Amino acid sequence: MSTTKPVRKAVIPVAGLGTRFLPVTKAMPKEMLPVVDKPAIQYVVEEAVSVGLDDILMITGRNKRALEDHFDRVPSLEATLEEKGDEKKLAAIQESNNLGDIHYVRQGDPKGLGHAVLCSQRHVGAEPFAVLLGDDLIDERDELLGEMIRVQQATGGSVVALMEVPREAISAYGCAMVSPVEGESFVQVHGLVEKPAPEDAPSNLAIIGRYVLHPAVFGVLEETEPGRGGEIQLTDALQTLARREGEGGGVYGVVFRGRRYDTGDKLSYLKAVVTLACGREEFGEDLRSWLRDFVSEGADVPSTAGA
Ligand code: G1P
Numbered sequence: 001m002s003t004t005k006p007v008r009k010a011v012i013p014v015a016g017l018g019t020r021f022l023p024v025t026k027a028m029p030k031e032m033l034p035v036v037d038k039p040a041i042q043y044v045v046e047e048a049v050s051v052g053l054d055d056i057l058m059i060t061g062r063n064k065r066a067l068e069d070h071f072d073r074v075p076s077l078e079a080t081l082e083e084k085g086d087e088k089k090l091a092a093i094q095e096s097n098n099l100g101d102i103h104y105v106r107q108g109d110p111k112g113l114g115h116a117v118l119c120s121q122r123h124v125g126a127e128p129f130a131v132l133l134g135d136d137l138i139d140e141r142d143e144l145l146g147e148m149i150r151v152q153q154a155t156g157g158s159v160v161a162l163m164e165v166p167r168e169a170i171s172a173y174g175c176a177m178v179s180p181v182e183g184e185s186f187v188q189v190h191g192l193v194e195k196p197a198p199e200d201a202p203s204n205l206a207i208i209g210r211y212v213l214h215p216a217v218f219g220v221l222e223e224t225e226p227g228r229g230g231e232i233q234l235t236d237a238l239q240t241l242a243r244r245e246g247e248g249g250g251v252y253g254v255v256f257r258g259r260r261y262d263t264g265d266k267l268s269y270l271k272a273v274v275t276l277a278c279g280r281e282e283f284g285e286d287l288r289s290w291l292r293d294f295v296s297e298g299a300d301v302p303s304t305a306g307a
Pocket residue numbers: 113133135136172173174175194195206207208209233234235264
């Protein structure tokens with residue numbers, strides 16, 4: 001049992017250009033895309049806060065002002081809703097400004113996920129911290145981050161979230177080589193490779209966008225050369241830590257078997273929205289029944305090219 005500082009902070013990189021969603025992301029951050037009635041980023045912040053991580057640092061870039069506005073108050077709108085006595089809408093807009101203590105730092109020159117995490121060094125300091133990527137939404141009924149924090153505290157190393165994916169899909173993810181840890185529900189990570197071709201992948205275990213990291217990762221990231229895509233890869237830094245023994249060394253994995261919604265590309269995003277909307281009490285049943293009719297009628301709509 002190692003003694004380690006508690007995990008209190010969450011880092012959320014949001015500096016990506018969102019090119020997979022053009023043209024909608026031309027002037028709007030992809031993290032603000034609505035997932036039913038909340039921007040995607042709000043689900044991620046809520047997840048961090050739900051496990052006690054209420055010190056949140058967003059690593060931002062240009063075009064991201066809407067994010068700061070969303071987590072801020074809007075006194076004029078609050079006053080209007082108060083005057084009207086519309087408690088429900090008032091609560092809905094206040095929800096996002098009462099979510100923890102949110103800080104922002106600019107990444108400047110986006111040089112990859114590893115570089116984004118390195119930008120959090122001053123804020124995080126010498127304590128373990130969580131990293132949450134906005135493209136992955138984890139169903140609030142399924143536990144992941146809390147379990148990862150427990151594993152970090154028990155091992156004193158770094159922890160990644162893993163999920164089994166079809167082999168042909170592994171090239172979209174970091175891929176882990178693991179072995180079981182006796183008597184434990186987590187696994188030890190021996191090797192990591194960023195976005196391998198399916199034939200070179202050491203397993204079908206993909207890293208999904210949740211990490212709980214030992215601060216030793218910062219020193220490693222400083223030394224990490226650009227990797228896949230010419231970017232400084234967090235996966236490469238974790239590969240170094242996986243091989244390191246002693247303080248800050250060791251990488252472990254929590255294999256997630258719950259519900260994850262990918263919002264990283266247009267089709268996955270649409271599926272995530274429909275899935276979550278179908279689960280909503282106020283209109284889920286109506287939507288499901290409309291979808292059944294729509295599909296059984298052959299969903300006969302002409303294709304448009306889109307972007
Ligand atoms: C990043 C990581 C990758 C991980 C993925 C999870 O890739 O580099 O290892 O599997 O997030 O979503 P990205 O999707 O940003 O290209």
